[in-house]
Every structure is written in structure tokens, then in C-alpha cells.
Amino acid sequence: MTESSPQLKVPKSDPDFFILEEDGKNLDRFEKMSARHPVNILTTGNQGCGKSSLVRQFAAIYNRPMAAFQIGLLLESGQLFGQTRLKDGETYYREYLFPKAIQTPGCVIHLEEINRTESPHALNELFSVLSEDRSIWIDELGFVKVAPGVMFFATMNEGDEFTGTETLDAALKDRFYRIHLEYLPEDVEREVLIRKTGISEESALQVLHLVNRIRNNEEMGISVSVRHSLMIAELVSLGASLREAMVYSLQISKDSLESLLLSVHVETGETKAERGRYVLYTPEKEAVKK
Ligand SMILES: Nc1ncnc2c1ncn2[C@@H]1O[C@H](COP(=O)(O)OP(=O)(O)O)[C@@H](O)[C@H]1O
Ligand SMILES: [Mg+2]
CATH class of the missing domain: 1.10.8 (Helicase, Ruva Protein; domain 3)
Incomplete structure (x- = not known):
């Protein structure tokens, strides 16, 4: 039923990725838990502090296929699953990667920028797949059931400046374990x-x-x-x-x-930059020299 998709690959690992030992140990526990029951993980932290990399690295370490979805770009409900299209005067339903991914056993599903959706309706189906029963009825696809061992990782940019502020719907947030990434020492x-x-x-x-x-x-x-x-x-x-x-x-x-x-009184040993000199910028590199 679920054809394997070329987009669903085990990501390459990053040999230079560091995390807090404790976070690593608990990720291992979550991984074990996922064999018993559904597990969702919310990774928060400032932009560019390794959230997406962590999800990728997790999938790489546990040899799981992974797919990432920009939740922040969704405009309406249904957009994750597929779209009705027109071809030669006939309409047909084009199924997207999301239903394939959630029906792939052990798949890591990265929900990026989950707090940034344009429309709250876009999150409707997510509520269903993230809940305990992990299934949803889609008219065009029928009953879509999340495969065993699938893990959802949601990420959102939430730095220290936002701590304490509810930037994500409480009912949604409730369904996640949370890992907060700080700046590295x-x-x-x-x-x-x-x-x-x-x-x-x-x-x-x-x-x-x-x-x-x-x-x-x-x-x-x-x-x-x-x-x-x-x-x-x-x-x-x-x-x-x-x-x-x-x-x-x-x-x-x-x-x-x-x-x-x-x-900040930083001694860089460089004098204040003068107004820059202008030179030709053309394929004839020699012209630049003078
Ligand atoms: N803990 C880390 N160890 C190694 N590299 C990191 C770490 N955190 C971030 N990076 C690097 O910084 C860049 C941005 O990380 P990314 O995961 O895209 O951040 P985010 O998803 O939080 O915006 C990537 O090139 C990533 O490899
Ligand atoms: Mg990211």
C-alpha cells in the first residue's frame, strides 16, 4: 500500500555534532518508548542553534527514514495530505509526501516551525495524527493510520526571550516531550x-x-x-x-x-576600515589588477 518514496531516506550523519549528554540519553529513552507507544518531541531554542540538525542526526543515528515539512507555510487544512488537480478535463487527487511518510514504519517526521502557521486550521489534521489514536479520515485517501514507531519532532524558534510565553496552542504543546537547546558552551x-x-x-x-x-x-x-x-x-x-x-x-x-x-572593546588588531577602493569586477580578471 505504501510505496517507498525516494524522498524518504535515512539522512547522512554529521560527524561534528554536539549535544548535552543528558539530552542524548533521554533521546535514547524516547526512541525506546516509541516502540511501545506514540512519542512526540518538541525541540525549542533560538534560530540556528541546531534544532533541525538534531532531528536529522537522531534519524541518522537510529537509521530511520526522515521527512521534513514546513508547517509554518501551511495556509489551510488538508494541505499536508494532497491536492485535487485537473488533468485533461478530469480532476484527480495528488497525494503528497506527508501521508506516505506517516505510514512508513519508524519514520521521523520533522514538523518545522510548528508555531508559525498562517492559519490555525492548517493544524487540524496534525492534532489527529499526534493524538493517541494516531489516525485520521481523509475523504480522498480514506483512513490514514500512522505506522508503528513513527516519531514526530516539532521544532520552533523560541529563545530565552520568549520563555514563559505561550507561542504554541496549549492543547498541541501538551502532546510533546520537550528538549530546549541552549547556545553551546x-x-x-x-x-x-x-x-x-x-x-x-x-x-x-x-x-x-x-x-x-x-x-x-x-x-x-x-x-x-x-x-x-x-x-x-x-x-x-x-x-x-x-x-x-x-x-x-x-x-x-x-x-x-x-x-x-x-x-565591546575588542582588540582585533585591525584599524578602522577606510572607504573601500572600487575595482572592475569582470570575467577578465587581469583588468582588476591595474
Ligand atoms: N550543537 C551543534 N553541533 C554542531 N553543529 C551545530 C550545532 N548546532 C548548530 N550547528 C550547526 O549550525 C547550523 C544551523 O543549525 P540548524 O540545525 O539548521 O539550526 P535551527 O534548526 O535551530 O535553526 C548547521 O550548520 C548546524 O550543523
Ligand atoms: Mg531549523
Whole structure:
């Protein structure tokens, strides 16, 4: 009945992914539990702090197929399952990946940005598949039953600034275990930067010194994720100065960066950038040289 779909693959593991030991142990418990009864996990944390990677890594570690769905983009109910289409004057129902995925035993279903739906109606079917009976009637498909061992991982961006605020419907939230991802401790993040970008230990320290000053400065209101520090580190590893790497990686202007560098008293050893020199940017590279 359920044909295997090319989109349902076991993801490749990330050899440089770190989590809190305790989170890992409990993920193992959840995995064991999933053989007995349905388990749903909500992963929260700031943007770019490893939520999606964690879901992928979980699937890779336990050799489970995985599929991700952007819940934040849903506009109406039914959109996850399929769509009625017209072909040669005839209507037919085109089944989407979601019903295939939830009917695949052991599949990891990643529900991305579950708190961001445009329309609350879009979540209607999710309530049914996440509940204990794990099944739903879809007119065009009949009775759709969630296969044994399927695990739902919902992720939502919820940083410390939102703690205590209900950003997700309480009845929905009620159905999940929760793992909250914090920023990595500095020594672990340094290890990640070194392993993933090949940046030197000294430069990695410099990057994180600056990044952590920004993170700890609430007035600046700039959140710098692991994704950002990786972007900065990769540029630095390719020869960019710290200043350049920050300008191109963070959504801030050169001016605010200057005042930022000043305000955090970071000694980067670089003088304030002059107005840049303009050069030709054409396929004839020689022209750039002069
Ligand atoms: N704990 C971590 N260990 C290693 N890399 C990480 C970690 N957290 C985040 N990253 C890296 O940062 C980037 C963003 O992570 P991602 O999972 O997409 O974040 P989110 O889903 O929370 O927005 C990815 O390249 C990911 O590999
Ligand atoms: Mg994500």
C-alpha cells in the first residue's frame, strides 16, 4: 500500500555534532518508548542553534527514514495530505509526501516551525495524527493510520526571550516531550568551528570572544546563532579579516559594526576600515589588477 518514496531516506550523519549528554540519553529513552507507544518531541531554542540538525542526526543515528515539512507555510487544512488537480478535463487527487511518510514504519517526521502557521486550521489534521489514536479520515485517501514507531519532532524558534510565553496552542504543546537547546558552551562551540571550517584555534577563540560579547549584550538586540558563528569562521578560514567576516555574516552595517567593536572593546588588531577602493569586477580578471 505504501510505496517507498525516494524522498524518504535515512539522512547522512554529521560527524561534528554536539549535544548535552543528558539530552542524548533521554533521546535514547524516547526512541525506546516509541516502540511501545506514540512519542512526540518538541525541540525549542533560538534560530540556528541546531534544532533541525538534531532531528536529522537522531534519524541518522537510529537509521530511520526522515521527512521534513514546513508547517509554518501551511495556509489551510488538508494541505499536508494532497491536492485535487485537473488533468485533461478530469480532476484527480495528488497525494503528497506527508501521508506516505506517516505510514512508513519508524519514520521521523520533522514538523518545522510548528508555531508559525498562517492559519490555525492548517493544524487540524496534525492534532489527529499526534493524538493517541494516531489516525485520521481523509475523504480522498480514506483512513490514514500512522505506522508503528513513527516519531514526530516539532521544532520552533523560541529563545530565552520568549520563555514563559505561550507561542504554541496549549492543547498541541501538551502532546510533546520537550528538549530546549541552549547556545553551546564556548569550548564546545570552538570545537565545532574548528572541526567544521578548519579555522585555527586562535582565530576560533577570537571569533567566539566577539560573538559572545554580542550575545551577552542585550541592548544590541542581535542574536548570533551557531549558524552565524560558523559563517563567520568559514570566511575567516578563507582569509577574511574578523571585521569582514562579521559584516558579511551578520545583518549589520559596517557603521554599527564599528561602534559595536568599539563598545565591546575588542582588540582585533585591525584599524578602522577606510572607504573601500572600487575595482572592475569582470570575467577578465587581469583588468582588476591595474
Ligand atoms: N550543537 C551543534 N553541533 C554542531 N553543529 C551545530 C550545532 N548546532 C548548530 N550547528 C550547526 O549550525 C547550523 C544551523 O543549525 P540548524 O540545525 O539548521 O539550526 P535551527 O534548526 O535551530 O535553526 C548547521 O550548520 C548546524 O550543523
Ligand atoms: Mg531549523
